[in-house]
Every structure is written in C-alpha cells, then in structure tokens.
Amino acid sequence: MEAARRVLEAEGPSALSLRAVAREAGVSPAAPYHHFKDKAELLDAVAHEGWEMLQLAMIEAKARTDRSQHLTALGIAYVCFARDYPALYRVMYDAARDKEALPMDVEDANPENGNAYCMVRDTMIEHGADPSAETHLELATVAAWCGAHGLAEMAGFKQFQHLKDELGGERAFLDAVFRHMGLFPTQAHDC
Amino acid sequence: MEAARRVLEAEGPSALSLRAVAREAGVSPAAPYHHFKDKAELLDAVAHEGWEMLQLAMIEAKARTDRSQHLTALGIAYVCFARDYPALYRVMYDAARDKEALPMDVEDANPENGNAYCMVRDTMIEHGADPSAETHLELATVAAWCGAHGLAEMAGFKQFQHLKDELGGERAFLDAVFRHMGLFPTQAHDC
DNA sequence: TTCACATCTGAGCGCTGTACAGATGCCATT
DNA sequence: AATGGCATCTGTACAGCGCTCAGATGTGAA
Numbered sequence: 037m038e039a040a041r042r043v044l045e046a047e048g049p050s051a052l053s054l055r056a057v058a059r060e061a062g063v064s065p066a067a068p069y070h071h072f073k074d075k076a077e078l079l080d081a082v083a084h085e086g087w088e089m090l091q092l093a094m095i096e097a098k099a100r101t102d103r104s105q106h107l108t109a110l111g112i113a114y115v116c117f118a119r120d121y122p123a124l125y126r127v128m129y130d131a132a133r134d135k136e137a138l139p140m141d142v143e144d145a146n147p148e149n150g151n152a153y154c155m156v157r158d159t160m161i162e163h164g165a166d167p168s169a170e171t172h173l174e175l176a177t178v179a180a181w182c183g184a185h186g187l188a189e190m191a192g193f194k195q196f197q198h199l200k201d202e203l204g205g206e207r208a209f210l211d212a213v214f215r216h217m218g219l220f221p222t223q224a225h226d227c
Numbered sequence: 228m229e230a231a232r233r234v235l236e237a238e239g240p241s242a243l244s245l246r247a248v249a250r251e252a253g254v255s256p257a258a259p260y261h262h263f264k265d266k267a268e269l270l271d272a273v274a275h276e277g278w279e280m281l282q283l284a285m286i287e288a289k290a291r292t293d294r295s296q297h298l299t300a301l302g303i304a305y306v307c308f309a310r311d312y313p314a315l316y317r318v319m320y321d322a323a324r325d326k327e328a329l330p331m332d333v334e335d336a337n338p339e340n341g342n343a344y345c346m347v348r349d350t351m352i353e354h355g356a357d358p359s360a361e362t363h364l365e366l367a368t369v370a371a372w373c374g375a376h377g378l379a380e381m382a383g384f385k386q387f388q389h390l391k392d393e394l395g396g397e398r399a400f401l402d403a404v405f406r407h408m409g410l411f412p413t414q415a416h417d418c
Numbered sequence: 419t420t421c422a423c424a425t426c427t428g429a430g431c432g433c434t435g436t437a438c439a440g441a442t443g444c445c446a447t448t
Numbered sequence: 449a450a451t452g453g454c455a456t457c458t459g460t461a462c463a464g465c466g467c468t469c470a471g472a473t474g475t476g477a478a
Contacts, residue, residue, distance in 0.1 A: 053465060064427050066468080071425090075466065126324075129380070133317075137385045171393055178390070179374070179407035182381050186373030189320070194328045196369060202362055216370035218409025244434060255458050257437085262456090266435065 040082050041124075049123045049130075054078065076134070083131040086124045087139050091152045093117045098155070106159045111184045111214050112207070114152075118188035125188065156180055183217045231273050232315075240314045240321075245269065267325070274322040277315045278330050282343045284308050289346070297350045302375045302405050303398070305343075309379035316379065347371055374408045 039061035044052050054075050055065045072078040097113035098106050118125040132138055140153050150158070157177040161167045165176055190196065191210065200209040230252035235243050245266050246256045263269040288304035289297050309316040323329055331344050341349070348368040352358045356367055381387065382401065391400040 054467085055465065063425095065466090066428080067426055069467075132384070133380070136383055138381075140386060171390065174390060175403050175407045178378075178381060178387060179404050182377030182404065183370070183374050183408065184377070185380060186375070186377030187369075189324070189376060190329075190369060190373050192327055193323070195331060199362065199365060199369070212366050213370050213373065216366045217374060245436090246434065256435090257459080258457055260436075 037078075037081060037085070040078060041085070044082065044123045044127065045121075049126050052079070052123075052127070076131075079127055080131050082124070083128040084139065086121070086128040087152065089121070089124075090114070090117050090128075091155070094152055094155055098159070103162065107156075107163055107180070108211070108214055110156055110159055111180070111187075112210055114184040115188045115191055115210055119191060122192070129185075153177070153181065180217075183214070187213055228269075228272055228276070231269060232276070235273065235314045235318065236312075240317050243270070243314075243318070267322075270318055271322050273315070274319040275330065277312070277319040278343065280312070280315075281305070281308050281319075282346070285343055285346055289350070294353065298347075298354055298371070299402070299405055301347055301350055302371070302378075303401055305375040306379045306382055306401055310382060313383070320376075344368070344372065371408075374405070378404055 040052065040057045043056050043060050047056070054068050057078070058065045058068055061067075068078060072081065093116070094110050094113045097109040101109035138153060140151055157173060160173060160176050160180070165173050167173060187210065191206070196209070199212075200206050203209050203212055231243065231248045234247050234251050238247070245259050248269070249256045249259055252258075259269060263272065284307075285301050285304045288300040292300035329344060331342055348364060351364060351367050351371070356364050358364060378401065382397070387400070390403075391397050394400050394403055
C-alpha cells in the first residue's frame, strides 16, 4: 500500500496499475493477489486511507480555528485536501461512485469524531442547526458537502484563475465561493 | 462516434475501449486512428457531444418553466442529465479534469444561448444579479455550478435514499437540497 | 521433525492502446 | 480515358495490462 501511494503521487491515477505497484514494491506482478482480491480491492484500501487523511485534515482545521468559523474551515480544508492530493481524491471518489456510496464508515483515524461527513453535520449543529429536525439537518449537511465537493473539482480549472487573481489569491477565491453558497459564514485563516 | 455512444450506454465507461468501439462499428482496431489521434481524442469528441446534449436539456428546461423558477429548473435539468447519462457525464468530467478546464466553448448546439455555463450566468442576471458587478456575478455562477455538480455526483449515493423516501421522491429531494444551498428559488415541475 | 500456512514466483491467457506497411476505392486533373 | 493523390481501411505486431494457476520458499506450531 505504501508502494501504491508512492506510484499514485508520482505518476498519477492512470499509472496506478497493479503491476506498477508490484514493481515499486520490488515483487512479482502476481504477489499483490495474495493480499487483495483484485485491483479494485487495492484501490478501495488506498481510498480508505484517503478518507482517513481527509478526516484528520478536517479535525486539524477545526482545532486551529475560531468556533464561529468552523464550518468554513472544514470547507477550506476539504478543498485544500483535494488540491494537495488530486490523484488520491480521484481514487476516493472513483471507488465511491462504483459503490454508489460515500464511505461513512471511516472512523478509524479518530473514532470520537465519527467521520468527515459526521463532522460536517456536528458542525452544523454547533452553528445553530436544530438537531431534532433530522431531515432538515441532513439536507443542510448534504448541501454543504455537495458545495465543497463541487468546488474541490472546479477550483483547479483554468477558467477561474482570473477570479483568484482578482480576489487576491486562491484562499480568497475559495472563501468567496463558499460565501456565495450561503451555507457558510466567512473568513478564517490559512490552510 | 455513434458506436462509441452505443458502447458507452450499453457497457459503461470502463468498457469504452477503442477496440470495442471498432468492433461495434464493424471495423478493424486500427481504423479509428484515421479519424482520431488517439483514444483521448475520441473521448474528447464524445464528451463534447455530451456538453451539447446538456445544453439542449437546459434550454428545454428553461423553455417549459416559469421565469421565476428558471434557476432551479437549470439545476434540476443538470442533475437529471447526470442521472440519465451517468457514463457520459463521467466521460465529460474526466476530459475536463485532464484539461483542467470546463469546455466553455461548446456553442454549436444552440449558439444564441452560448453554453451551459453562460446560461447559468444569464439566468442569474434574469433573477436580479447585477451584470455590471462582474466578479460578484461570476462567483455566484461558480457557486451554483459547484452545487449542481456536487449534487449530481451525490444524488445517486445510497446513503441519501432515505431522504428521498422521507421527502416523497427524488425530485423533492433535489429541490430540498437546492433550497438549502440558498442559491436557488424553489419548486418547479418534472424533469 | 513434520506439517500447515502465508507469501512469493514464473509462465501464460486474453485483453488493451498504439504503430506501421500495405491494400482499396474514389475524385480531380491531365 | 488514364493518372495520380488521398482518405479510408486492413493485418500484423509489440508492449503493457488484469488475472489465474501450479509450484517454490520460508516460517511458526505441533
């Protein structure tokens, strides 16, 4: 799995073949099959690690931010994670799409925080959402998650470079878009 | 390209190999290379058709909806397109990510409407956005696009099935999420 | 000492994207 | 009518891929 992570970071997701991972690990092409049923299972495992990393990044972002800015901080941390590990982020969502499910069972990294999705929901409550209005709460969480994911995928596109320039950098751009989503209070610090 | 579309719809994006397309078209595996530089160029062409189709769907949605509901209608049409052509939608964004750019040059289908992205911006203006505040306008457009794209990718996930059930169907769910995004006025009709 | 088990190898199958030399058929020019 | 250029297609080939399987190796428990 370390080999897989190295290949992914160095060569991108399209180069992440079982054989390449085996080469990187210095073993024969058949060796990985004694640890993973097939390629998809290896990718699942890599993706799982990715969700753990994302959760840790979000925990950290929350920890170093004012309570009033927690939601924005989570959004920013989310988008920055996707920017810093684009290949991994893609593997994570490719696996999710194949299963038609977000991996809401990732709680290994820091169980008391549940998982990344739960963190968003809990932060909604912190910000005044009514926890007894479950449907409403979950809709708000989904909406925020959609916004963050959408922005994560758009933020790297060249068309929006001029917006970053006009607004004074990437961070200002992300803040501004989140503000326009109407879900997030605004202005925190670096990511 | 017809063969490519057929393979894509029938077998999904992972089965969309040049050789499969050639087989479907009844031609040798080398034949496509006289029309496309490589596989990526074929996929680009397929993706381009996809953006045209999306634009047409959005034009139609706008045409059959009250002016006050145009923005929601676009969002719903967008998400429904992604639901109805999931393989094509994936090819479209795979190509976009490779280029790190949305194809904002797709204006063939209906030039007077520009393209899908422009339609969203124009509809923002219809709804009262100030066209002279260009940065603000574009941020609002980006935010809406991000929300729609995010929802398009999430809407099929199993975790949210119970929300659809509780709210009385997929359409109600989409409406509700859009409402929570704060960008969209609400309630239109079918898609 | 023996046996079970986890791990790994090497060869091999059918698939893929891509390259290239040559065939075919059509269209414009002479 | 004959010629030549050009677009299109074929057949073959190569390296790389996911995956399978029979057998080798080593390690810990009985």
